[in-house]
Amino acid sequence: MSTSLLELKNVSRNFGGVTAIDGLNLDIKAGQLIGLIGPNGAGKTTLINLMTGVLRPTTGSIRLEGKDLLRLPPHRIARAGIARTYQIVQPFPHMSVLDNVAAAALFGGGASSFASAREAAREHLQFCGLEAVAAQSAGTLSLAGRKRLELARGLALKPKLLLLDEVNAGLNPNELDGAIALIRAIAARGVTILLTEHLMRLVLQVCQRIIVLHQGKLIADTTPGEVVRDAAVISAYFGERYAMKANHAGSTTTEGA
Numbered sequence: 001m002s003t004s005l006l007e008l009k010n011v012s013r014n015f016g017g018v019t020a021i022d023g024l025n026l027d028i029k030a031g032q033l034i035g036l037i038g039p040n041g042a043g044k045t046t047l048i049n050l051m052t053g054v055l056r057p058t059t060g061s062i063r064l065e066g067k068d069l070l071r072l073p074p075h076r077i078a079r080a081g082i083a084r085t086y087q088i089v090q091p092f093p094h095m096s097v098l099d100n101v102a103a104a105a106l107f108g109g110g111a112s113s114f115a116s117a118r119e120a121a122r123e124h125l126q127f128c129g130l131e132a133v134a135a136q137s138a139g140t141l142s143l144a145g146r147k148r149l150e151l152a153r154g155l156a157l158k159p160k161l162l163l164l165d166e167v168n169a170g171l172n173p174n175e176l177d178g179a180i181a182l183i184r185a186i187a188a189r190g191v192t193i194l195l196t197e198h199l200m201r202l203v204l205q206v207c208q209r210i211i212v213l214h215q216g217k218l219i220a221d222t223t224p225g226e227v228v229r230d231a232a233v234i235s236a237y238f239g240e241r242y243a244m245k246a247n248h249a250g251s252t253t254t255e256g257a
């Protein structure tokens with residue numbers, strides 16, 4: 001049996017009268033590449049915020065390699081091995097790309113000096129295909145470049161678990177192929193990945209396991225092959241997405257007519 005990396009037991013989170021996460025049980029094994037999907041408002045971002053300590057559960061427990069995370073502030077959780085990227089990319093825009101990554105290596109990656117942090121940062125930039133822009137200020141990068149920088153900063157924290165929140169949104173098909181290759185390469189290094197994503201092609205292509213949230217509850221936890229045939233997922237998520245696409249197609253036709 002493979003090892004449990006992150007374990008959530010009976011986790012709930014309320015905001016006033018809204019139950020954003022509702023009695024969730026989840027066991028993430030080391031080495032998995034997992035897709036987290038669900039309709040808008042399903043609780044995906046709340047779940048990531050709970051895993052990183054930005055939010056605390058109303059009830060339940062969260063353990064990383066058996067260690068209780070609920071006692072730790074977010075920066076200690078990051079150092080314990082959970083790193084995340086943000087839906088809205090937030091580099092330090094006036095700092096160089098290299099120093100953005102070096103700062104992460106200093107903060108959580110175990111680097112003991114700025115020189116060694118920069119050395120580690122160079123490796124991460126090379127791995128993420130950013131070595132050519134290392135000296136540029138981060139604010140000058142394209143969206144695809146900023147997304148890669150987010151990944152390099154995440155890697156500099158030497159995570160056991162990397163939470164990728166919509167890291168591919170807004171990329172063109174070419175950039176998307178590059179992003180898929182990079183995510184696979186990160187997983188091949190042994191980093192466990194949880195990917196929150198609306199791009200189904202990407203999720204189905206790269207993930208071995210897909211978990212589906214709906215109204216704060218886990219409605220499926222299965223393989224990509226199975227999830228597309230799951231009646232509850234079709235009704236809660238795929239159905240809604242196809243209906244939206246059909247509506248868009250319909251309105252385009254009407255406009256064109």
Ligand SMILES: Nc1ncnc2c1ncn2[C@@H]1O[C@H](COP(=O)(O)OP(=O)(O)OP(=O)(O)O)[C@@H](O)[C@H]1O
Nearest residue numbers: 015018019020038039040041042043044045046047
């Ligand atoms: N800080 C908050 N205060 C009040 N309600 C909140 C807060 N954060 C989230 N919610 C509510 O919790 C539910 C889950 O929201 P969440 O943002 O986690 O969903 P999501 O799956 O990430 O959605 P999306 O795909 O649109 O980003 C929603 O009903 C949302 O309105």
